[in-house]
Amino acid sequence: MPNKNKLFRQIHIYVSLFFLPCALIFATTGIAYIFGFNQDTGLKVQNYKLVRHIEEGKEREALIEYLIENNLKLPSNTNIIKSKNKGIAIGGIHYSANIAPINENEYLITLKTRSLLGDMIMLHKDKGLWYFSILSVGFGITLFLLYISGIAITLFANKKDRKKQFLILGMGFFVTIILAYFSL
Structure with missing residues (x-):
């Protein structure tokens, strides 16, 4: 034993x-x-303005199209995730893309990349x-x-x-x- x-x-x-x-x-x-x-320590934020009409419910597709057309990084996860801001977001905790309405036919696209500590x-x-x-x-x-x-x-x-x-x-x-x- x-x-x-x-x-x-x-x-x-x-x-x-x-x-x-x-x-x-x-x-x-x-x-x-x-x-x-906090999680935003070392956060890199890029903002872009998109001026065009987007049908309601097609924001995700418009965001993906914008990223591809402008040679911006496409998140590996393109499913809609929870977003604190108005609009919708795709991506994960390291890299995400958000599209939110500013005015009629104007949208703010925000790309966020977190640091390792974040x-x-x-x-x-x-x-x-x-x-x-x-x-x-x-x-x-x-x-x-x-x-x-x-x-x-x-x-x-x-x-x-x-x-x-x-x-x-x-x-x-x-x-x-x-x-x-x-x-x-």
Whole structure:
């Protein structure tokens, strides 16, 4: 029968290593966000004016046609996505194109290209496609389990410093609760 402590340590180590890149993304983007960076950091915006009549419901086709005619980058996803602005948008979180009415027969076309940090913040905020969401939820569950297993390994396998360990754990809870309370 294998040693349980060794087995738990091995699981703890390899799961930690697997999720390390995800942890680095979340840590980097979380710290950047706290210091005032957001998804629009390094955002490149290009605006164009289109003057022509577009039938209602044909805005997407007119946008794609405009991009092709003017040798502008066509987003890989040409399905309509949610847009905060008036009009419609196509694309993804890294690159998108939007068409919005200005006046009758006048439209504003806006192309947006995010920076790497902007892309990563959008992933952190779960604004991308579902693929990274699966990894994010897995990371969250794993983080919880890694802390539980780490506590089990530390508190129950290392009996020599148990009082200090419980004291530090209690201090961590106390400081977290107090700072959270005063931050609300």
